[in-house]
Amino acid sequence: MNLFGNIVKSSSIDRSAALNACPIRTNAVKVEEKKEKVYVTVLFQRPKWQRWLGAEEECRRSFGLDKYGAEVYHACDGDTPVRKIVDKFARNHKLSIAEAEMSVSTFIQTLLIKGLIVMEVQKK
């Protein structure tokens, strides 16, 4: 519900569509490996209120991914659906599909929020 009491419909996708979606890595400024971790640097656009206070429009943000995070990040190539990433992760680490799905989907959500990936979803 918005400020005026009107119901605002948010666009959401069902679970099946989410699992069939293909995540794609966004263009990173820099990707480097240091001490068994992968550091991904992306350009980040500051929110308006920060720019009004004099901050620059763009800045760089770096994220460190451990071995498991890097595996999922590198699997986001735009052609592999989430379902297949989950399946491969489960096989590599001897997990059940349910466990792998929970871990991978939570991590993909984090990558989305941080701007490291975007998702291509098939419309019905």
Next chain:
Amino acid sequence: MFMAVEKQIETDFISWQGFSMPLMREWRPLRIEGVFKKGSITIGDVSGPLFEARWLRPGAADFDGRAWIDSNKMKSNDKIASAPPRPQGFTSVGWIKGFEEKDSGKKTVWWGYSVEGQIILEIIISELVEPAAYEWIISNVLPSVKVFKPEEEWTWRIFSAQFKVPAGFILESHKLNNGDMSLCFRRPRKERLILRQVYPAELALSRRALEKWFENSPFSERRRFSEAKDGCRSVGKKDFTVDGWKLVPFPLGFIRPRRCSRIAVVDDASDRIFLTEYEYGKRDSGEIAQVAVKGMRGGTA
């Protein structure tokens, strides 16, 4: 998901409270309820529940399983079906199809009574699930249900964590978290066995040393662990063993202390940490802890 029937279907299995059944790899337990004597477990996939398995342990030595099943079938006379699947170890079986309850759609209900397992199983399958999944349950799950006898070792398997528990131990509580599965068992004569698997081990050990994993038990208790001065203590890179006592907090520590054996092992093959804590009486030995760790090695997906 089920259209390509010709493709080889990958399977897994679940083993809980003395019975086990095969599942498709994509299936998972959605809800677990109950205790040793009575409970239920719901199995489903990403789209929702597929079937529910309920267990009941009658207890009475003269319980008539055949009569119990027949009385349930009579509740829906015209739905009784012939040729119910008869898995090994079940003395009496029966089923009804197209059974409809208020607001819940048509169901197939299968019952089985096993004398050797001292258990009644009721498996309820919704007839609204995809036909291929329904057929797979009828032709693969039901005929392959297995029960464990009370006097033999039981296998417990949930998600990708597998445990083997000596005869007589009853599940008291469980904590099933992604990457941290724990089961707590009890046996008469004040024996308590906690089995825990933490994975992936590499990540877990980067956050906490192996021996520190015993410090945060998933099950709350009042007794505190106190290392025995004359007991065994061995700390290695991939294993940790310590003997001690579980004591009531000061100043009542002298009241009925229980011997306690703790073992932690890193299994490189599965990238898991296996932890066992076994409390036992003065007259017993702590061997069960080592047997339990070996039982965990054989599992995982």
